[in-house]
Amino acid sequence: xxxxxxxxxxxxxxxxxxxxxxxxxxxxxxxxxxxxxxxxxxxxxxxxxxxxxxxxxxxxxxxxxxxxxxxxxxxxxxxxxxxxxxxxxxxxxxxxxxxxxxxxxxxxxxxxxxxxxxxxxxxxxxxxxxxxxxxxxxxxxxxxxxxxxxxxxxxxxxxxxxxxxxxxxxxxxxxxxxxxxxxxxxxxxxxxxxxxxxxxxxxxxxxxxxxxxxxxxxxxxxxxxxxxxxxxxxxxxxxxxxxxxxxx
Amino acid sequence: xxxxxxxxxxxxxxxxxxxxxxxxxxxxxxxxxxxxxxxxxxxxxxxxxxxxxxxxxxxxxxxxxxxxxxxxxxxxxxxxxxxxxxxxxxxxxxxxxxxxxxxxxxxxxxxxxxxxxxxxxxxxxxxxxxxxxxxxxxxxxxxxxxxxxxxxxxxxxxxxxxxxxxxxxxxxxxxxxxxxxxxxxxxxxxxxxxxxxxxxxxxxxxxxxxxxxxxxxxxxxxxxxxxxxxxxxxxxxxxxxxxxxxxxxxxxxxxxxxxxxxxxxxxxxxxxxxxxxxxxxx
Numbered sequence: 001x002x003x004x005x006x007x008x009x010x011x012x013x014x015x016x017x018x019x020x021x022x023x024x025x026x027x028x029x030x031x032x033x034x035x036x037x038x039x040x041x042x043x044x045x046x047x048x049x050x051x052x053x054x055x056x057x058x059x060x061x062x063x064x065x066x067x068x069x070x071x072x073x074x075x076x077x078x079x080x081x082x083x084x085x086x087x088x089x090x091x092x093x094x095x096x097x098x099x100x101x102x103x104x105x106x107x108x109x110x111x112x113x114x115x116x117x118x119x120x121x122x123x124x125x126x127x128x129x130x131x132x133x134x135x136x137x138x139x140x141x142x143x144x145x146x147x148x149x150x151x152x153x154x155x156x157x158x159x160x161x162x163x164x165x166x167x168x169x170x171x172x173x174x175x176x177x178x179x180x181x182x183x184x185x186x187x188x189x190x191x192x193x194x195x196x197x198x199x200x201x202x203x204x205x206x207x208x209x210x211x212x213x214x215x216x217x218x219x220x221x222x223x224x225x226x227x228x229x230x231x232x233x234x235x236x237x238x239x240x241x242x243x244x245x246x247x248x
Numbered sequence: 249x250x251x252x253x254x255x256x257x258x259x260x261x262x263x264x265x266x267x268x269x270x271x272x273x274x275x276x277x278x279x280x281x282x283x284x285x286x287x288x289x290x291x292x293x294x295x296x297x298x299x300x301x302x303x304x305x306x307x308x309x310x311x312x313x314x315x316x317x318x319x320x321x322x323x324x325x326x327x328x329x330x331x332x333x334x335x336x337x338x339x340x341x342x343x344x345x346x347x348x349x350x351x352x353x354x355x356x357x358x359x360x361x362x363x364x365x366x367x368x369x370x371x372x373x374x375x376x377x378x379x380x381x382x383x384x385x386x387x388x389x390x391x392x393x394x395x396x397x398x399x400x401x402x403x404x405x406x407x408x409x410x411x412x413x414x415x416x417x418x419x420x421x422x423x424x425x426x427x428x429x430x431x432x433x434x435x436x437x438x439x440x441x442x443x444x445x446x447x448x449x450x451x452x453x454x455x456x457x458x459x460x461x462x463x464x465x466x467x468x469x470x471x472x473x474x475x476x477x478x479x480x481x482x483x484x485x486x487x488x489x490x491x492x493x494x495x496x497x498x499x500x501x502x503x504x505x506x507x508x509x510x511x512x513x514x515x516x517x518x519x520x521x522x523x524x525x526x527x528x529x530x
Contacts (some may be wrong), residue, residue, distance in 0.1 A: 008353035015342060089337035092303060097354040098326040248304045 005099035009107025013080060017115060030072060030119045034064045038126060041186055051188065058133030062140065062212040063185035065120045065127070066147055070205055073116030074151040074158075074176060077108055078168050081159025092248075101243035105156055105236060112152025113145070120144055139221050143211035146228040150204055153235035160242040184209035204231040252279045254314055254404060254435040255300065261308030262295050269295040271459035272309065277437060277452075282430045284450030285439040286517060292459040293439035294334055297408050300437070301331045313404055327355075330402035334409045334439075336389045340382040344373055344392050347381060348399060355400045363399060371395040371425070386413045394422060398429065405429060407438040411445060423449050443518045453517065457525045471515045474523045479503045480511045492523065 020026040042057045051059040085091040094104045127134040158171045182196065183189075183205035192200055200206050207224035214221040255277035262270040270292040277283040285293045298304035300311055302322040311318045316325045338347050345364060352360035368374040371391045381389060390410065397405060407426070411419045426449060430436050440446055446453050447467050455463040455470070463470055475492030477499035483489045492515065493499040503510045 002356040002358075003353055005354075008350045011353065012339060012342070012350050015346060019341060088340070089333065089335045090339050092333070092337060093351065094354070096301060096303060096326055096331060097351075098323050098356075099354055100323075246303075248298055 005103030006107035006110065009094055009099075009104055010110045013108065013111030014114065016080075017076075017111065017118075021118075027122075030068075031122050033071070034068050034119075034123045035126070037064055037067075037186075038123075038130075042130075054133040055131070057131040058127075059188075059213070060186065061123065061127035061131050061134045063209055065123050065140075065144060066205060066208045066212050067180050067185045068123050069116040069120040069144055069147045070151045070208070071176065071180065072119035073112040073148045074155045075172070076115040077112035077152045077155025078158040078162075078171070079155075079165075080111070081108060081156055082162050082165055082168050085159065086163075086165065095243070095246050101240050104243055105153070105239050108156050109149060109152040109236075112155055113148040116148035116152065117144070120148075135215070137215055139211050139214035139217055139225075142225060143208045143228070146211075146225070146232060147205070147208040150228060150232040150235055153232060153239050156239035157235055157242060160239065160246075179203050179205040204228060207231075253277065254279045254281075255283075255311070255437065257296075257300070257309070257311045259309035260296065260299060260306050260311055262292075262299060262304060263307050268459045270299065270306075273456070273459070273461045274309075275454055275461060275464060277435055279435055280430055280433050281451045282426065282436045282438065282449055284446040284453040285437065285456055286441065286443075286446045286453050286521065287439075287456035288441060290458075291456040293456055294408055295459075296456070297331070297406050297437065297439055301329060301406050302326060328403040329406060330397035330400050330404075331406045332390075332393045332397045332408060332410045334412065336386075336393060338381045338389060338392060338396075341380060343378050343380050344368065344384070344395075345377040347392065348396055351396050352399060357400060367395045367399050370398075372421075387415060387418045390414055391418070391422070394425065398425075402434065404435045404437070407436065409439055409441070411440070411442060419445070443516050446517055455517075455521055455524060457521070462524045463520065467517055470517060470520045474515060474520050476515055478513060478515050478519050479506065480513070481506045482509050490519065490522065492519070 038060070042060045045056070049056040081091060124136070158168060162168050162171070182192065182200055183203050185205070189197070189200065189206065189210070204227070207227045210224040211221055211228065253276040255275075257273055257275045260270055260273045261268065273292070273296060285296065287293050295304060299306050300313065300318060302318055302325055305319060313325050314328055318325060339350070342350070345368070348364045348367070349360065352364060357363060365374065368377050371394060373388065373391060373395060376384070376388065381392065384392065390413065394410065411422055414422065423445070426436055426438070438445075438449065450467060452464065452466050453470060454461050463473075465473070472494075475494050477493045477496050479491045479493065479499050479502055481489055491502060493502065496512070499512050503512050
């Protein structure tokens with residue numbers, strides 16, 4: 001029996017990830033940003049704030065899970081695709097192999113999801129210990145998986161579009177960083193100024209943050225899930241188109 | 249060597265901005281042939297290879313490999329070819345065996361463990377199979393690239409400057425491997441700017457200059473076409489001047505007429521290139 005086409009692509013990235021995993025610095029770097037936010041906002045500022053009847057830390061942890069999963073999935077895939085395409089030329093092995101562009105995409109996305117889920121797991125672990133009102137619900141799991149998927153797919157798109165490794169930082173600064181701060185990670189969306197709201201609701205992390213905090217699915221939750229599916233499909237098809245059109 | 253044409257190229261064109269890297273190249277390569285593309289850096293050799301291996305899309309003309317169109321039937325072509333690229337595109341953080349495992353999975357090779365062991369043994373890398381590639385010397389990395397390409401038992405093997413940076417002994421071992429593959433009926437296209445490599449290995453050679461194919465024939469016929477012997481002397485401006493002759497006697501006779509510092513020797517492919525283009529291969 002032969003393995004599906006995405007297996008070797010995923011396996012290669014997984015070996016890289018596994019090797020890095022056992023280096024202490026890597027685990028530390030995956031944890032450092034959420035831990036800093038947790039201490040600064042959650043334990044410092046948040047100790048005096050209540051959010052709709054729950055403590056701020058219980059509000060913050062799902063947001064940090066969304067942010068970490070976005071950041072780690074996106075950064076890993078965008079960096080890997082960009083470096084392997086432009087500098088190591090290992091991406092060309094996949095492009096030249098008799099596997100479909102969808103298989104390449106799925107392999108890269110799954111690798112990004114593993115990285116995103118690993119980083120999220122560390123934050124969830126802290127949440128389970130430190131936040132009393134924190135709970136893992138079905139919408140939470142759906143939001144987390146969709147978030148890892150769509151930001152890994154976006155990572156492929158950015159990795160394929162950029163013409164230098166430095167350029168990936170530009171996308172991070174203009175796209176990923178604003179999303180991390182304005183899409184409901186640290187404060188509820190109803191406190192965002194009205195003029196910003198229409199833009200904020202067009203960004204995928206907003207809907208991850210809405211869905212991830214739902215105890216059970218309601219109308220708003222279904223709408224956010226639908227939009228996350230839309231963003232996931234959009235980035236997937238865009239990535240597929242870029243791989244199909246690969247030309248040196 | 250069989251007379252069946254495995255590669256057919258018709259008026260292939262590729263431009264980068266205003267520069268035509270490949271400018272109307274047409275050629276055919278037969279089954280079991282070792283076909284050399286010779287030319288200086290920037291002549292268009294690698295671009296031509298990239299178009300034939302489906303990495304680069306032509307801007308004009310057409311090409312087929314075993315009847316499959318390089319633009320319309322890319323996936324079919326990818327099943328029957330293998331490439332040794334100019335850049336060492338191995339995963340440096342993976343071991344030699346892991347690199348081959350990933351490649352074997354991509355090409356859905358059956359009995360991959362046995363085949364990987366066999367190819368590692370054949371290329372002299374079996375003892376280092378569990379070492380990460382970043383610990384390999386340049387020569388070992390090039391051998392691993394060749395091992396990877398041979399793993400899929402391709403119908404057509406493309407080698408883009410395969411012996412770049414190899415020491416002479418390893419280079420000759422690689423030539424033996426390539427000859428062995430051609431003897432087994434595989435077609436080999438090799439780009440090089442090493443004259444002795446083209447002469448030692450290739451059944452036919454195409455000379456490329458500035459994207460154009462300026463000559464195509466067997467190495468011996470190419471040399472005959474300009475003259476088998478060359479008389480070299482330095483002129484009063486300090487420049488090397490070459491005169492070509494068809495016999496040694498004729499060459500020696502004319503050598504006596506030259507004032508000083510005269511060399512008479514057999515023509516090589518670089519002389520053919522210089523004669524045809526007025527430039528040197530570097």
